[in-house]
Amino acid sequence: MSEAFIHLDGVKKIYRTRGEEFLAVSEATFDVEQGELVSLVGPSGCGKTTLLKILAGLHGFDAGTVRIGSKAQPFNPARDIGMVFQQPLLLKWRRIIENVMLPTEILGIPYDVARKRAYELLDLVGLKGHEEKYPYELSGGMQQRASIARSLVHDPKLVLMDEPFGALDALTREKMNLELLRIWGESKKTIIFVTHGITEAVFLGSRVVVLTAGPAKMADNFEVDIPFPRTLDVRNTEKFGEYTRRIYRLLGME
Amino acid sequence: MSRSNEQLQRYALAVLSHLILIAAWHFFVVYGKVPKVVMPTPYDTLQALVTPNYRWFENIAATAIEIFGGFLIAAIFGILCALLFSWFRWLEMFAMPLLVSLNMIPKVALGPLMIVWFKYGIWPNTLMAFAICFFPIVLTTARGLREVEPDLLDLVRTLRGSRWQLFTKIQLPGALPYIFSGMKVAAILAVAGAIVGEFLGSERGLGYLMLQVQVTLDTAAMFMAVILITLLGGILYGIVLGLERYFVVKDARIR
Numbered sequence: 001m002s003e004a005f006i007h008l009d010g011v012k013k014i015y016r017t018r019g020e021e022f023l024a025v026s027e028a029t030f031d032v033e034q035g036e037l038v039s040l041v042g043p044s045g046c047g048k049t050t051l052l053k054i055l056a057g058l059h060g061f062d063a064g065t066v067r068i069g070s071k072a073q074p075f076n077p078a079r080d081i082g083m084v085f086q087q088p089l090l091l092k093w094r095r096i097i098e099n100v101m102l103p104t105e106i107l108g109i110p111y112d113v114a115r116k117r118a119y120e121l122l123d124l125v126g127l128k129g130h131e132e133k134y135p136y137e138l139s140g141g142m143q144q145r146a147s148i149a150r151s152l153v154h155d156p157k158l159v160l161m162d163e164p165f166g167a168l169d170a171l172t173r174e175k176m177n178l179e180l181l182r183i184w185g186e187s188k189k190t191i192i193f194v195t196h197g198i199t200e201a202v203f204l205g206s207r208v209v210v211l212t213a214g215p216a217k218m219a220d221n222f223e224v225d226i227p228f229p230r231t232l233d234v235r236n237t238e239k240f241g242e243y244t245r246r247i248y249r250l251l252g253m254e
Numbered sequence: 255m256s257r258s259n260e261q262l263q264r265y266a267l268a269v270l271s272h273l274i275l276i277a278a279w280h281f282f283v284v285y286g287k288v289p290k291v292v293m294p295t296p297y298d299t300l301q302a303l304v305t306p307n308y309r310w311f312e313n314i315a316a317t318a319i320e321i322f323g324g325f326l327i328a329a330i331f332g333i334l335c336a337l338l339f340s341w342f343r344w345l346e347m348f349a350m351p352l353l354v355s356l357n358m359i360p361k362v363a364l365g366p367l368m369i370v371w372f373k374y375g376i377w378p379n380t381l382m383a384f385a386i387c388f389f390p391i392v393l394t395t396a397r398g399l400r401e402v403e404p405d406l407l408d409l410v411r412t413l414r415g416s417r418w419q420l421f422t423k424i425q426l427p428g429a430l431p432y433i434f435s436g437m438k439v440a441a442i443l444a445v446a447g448a449i450v451g452e453f454l455g456s457e458r459g460l461g462y463l464m465l466q467v468q469v470t471l472d473t474a475a476m477f478m479a480v481i482l483i484t485l486l487g488g489i490l491y492g493i494v495l496g497l498e499r500y501f502v503v504k505d506a507r508i509r
Contacts, residue, residue, distance in 0.1 A: 056408070056412050058408050058411060058412065078414040079413070081412045081413075083405075083408065083409050085405045085409075087403075087405070089405055091423075091424065091427070091428070093427050093502065102409075102423065103409075103413055105419075105423065106410060106413045106414075106415040106419050106423070107413055
């Protein structure tokens with residue numbers, strides 16, 4: 001078997017503030033293959049965002065190994081990471097198309113190439129015709145679509161999403177879940193999706209990594225054996241229920 | 255169509271309220287039989303303009319130079335200081351508390367000192383306008399430059415963006431609304447600074463003129479001077495507002 005695209009082994013992170021130590025992540029050990037959509041699920045304080053920031057190279061860690069990419073699957077940490085946050089964080093003085101192009105400007109990707117790609121991506125995320133609008137003219141869900149397009153515009157190999165639909169209303173959130181699966185299917189990116197929604201985690205993930213809090217610890221890592229494309233109906237299947245129950249049990253909520 | 259109609263209506267109402275004030279002023283004086291030395295009519299006030307020996311033009315020019323000059327120097331130095339603070343954290347930690355302390359000084363109280371240092375004239379009054387304008391600009395600009403979403407910072411960092419890119423693409427445009435709100439406050443203060451300077455000591459300017467005609471109880475000229483001072487302030491404010499519309503128009507519409 002060849003090397004996994006992402007390999008974490010015993011990753012541990014401790015925050016130190018005013019002499020006190022706080023264990024943010026421990027025993028995080030899992031692999032992610034290229035093209036997978038992995039849900040990181042757990043309650044607040046379980047270290048899922050910290051883990052995401054470690055993967056993004058924004059945080060260091062205290063023990064363990066983190067490797068992204070391999071000889072067969074090259075990975076350039078400066079160009080191959082896309083990020084989506086809980087808030088869309090679009091720059092309000094820029095048009096949508098210009099917002100989507102922000103990463104390409106930072107990376108120095110030629111304007112024409114970048115603009116063409118941004119147009120294609122806005123089409124992909126369902127924002128065709130909104131390119132020249134300003135963020136305030138778009139709803140929260142649409143803004144988040146634009147921020148997903150922004151995370152893909154420089155064609156990164158890995159997209160990190162930190163509760164991207166957490167601030168949306170329940171209906172929009174379900175719709176965005178379906179949209180994300182479609183976008184993932186078409187863009188064939190590796191996505192790591194942080195959420196505290198158990199249903200959302202199982203519905204989206206080809207694999208689910210469960211983290212528990214107090215003390216922060218990785219508790220489970222399993223493949224979700226429900227074929228894609230998935231529709232909202234799969235949530236009513238017996239298998240889906242088993243997966244969610246499995247997570248609830250780990251989080252001590254059964 | 256309906257939008258421009260609505261706008262027209264708004265302008266019309268705004269003009270109307272001003273006209274009503276002037277009319278009310280007129281009728282109050284006429285029917286209240288208010289003596290002219292207490293309050294002139296709007297027409298008397300306008301008449302004061304043609305009194306030749308008041309040298310209106312020269313006095314307006316002097317006050318305008320003080321207001322606009324003081325404001326401009328304050329805007330340039332204020333924004334520059336704030337930029338340096340955002341680039342060099344140690345400088346901010348060093349100088350910002352000092353600025354906050356200096357801001358506590360009632361700038362008007364410095365007037366007599368300025369006269370000791372710089373004698374009468376346009377220069378100390380400009381300096382007074384500057385002193386009073388500088389702080390709101392530097393404080394709000396520094397604040398605006400600080401207010402960067404931590405997540406956006408992360409986004410730029412994952413792409414190995416430079417500090418300059420962060421500054422030009424996110425920090426500065428994000429700070430513009432703050433810069434303009436500081437400048438709007440400063441525009442109003444600049445007028446007060448210049449006039450107080452002239453009251454304390456000067457040989458030209460609308461504030462100086464007011465003190466001169468006070469002796470002769472030419473209330474109409476005093477009214478005219480106040481109106482002209484207000485207009486000067488209004489022009490400065492209008493310019494700042496116009497620049498804000500031009501540079502932060504997309505931002506302003508969010509409100």
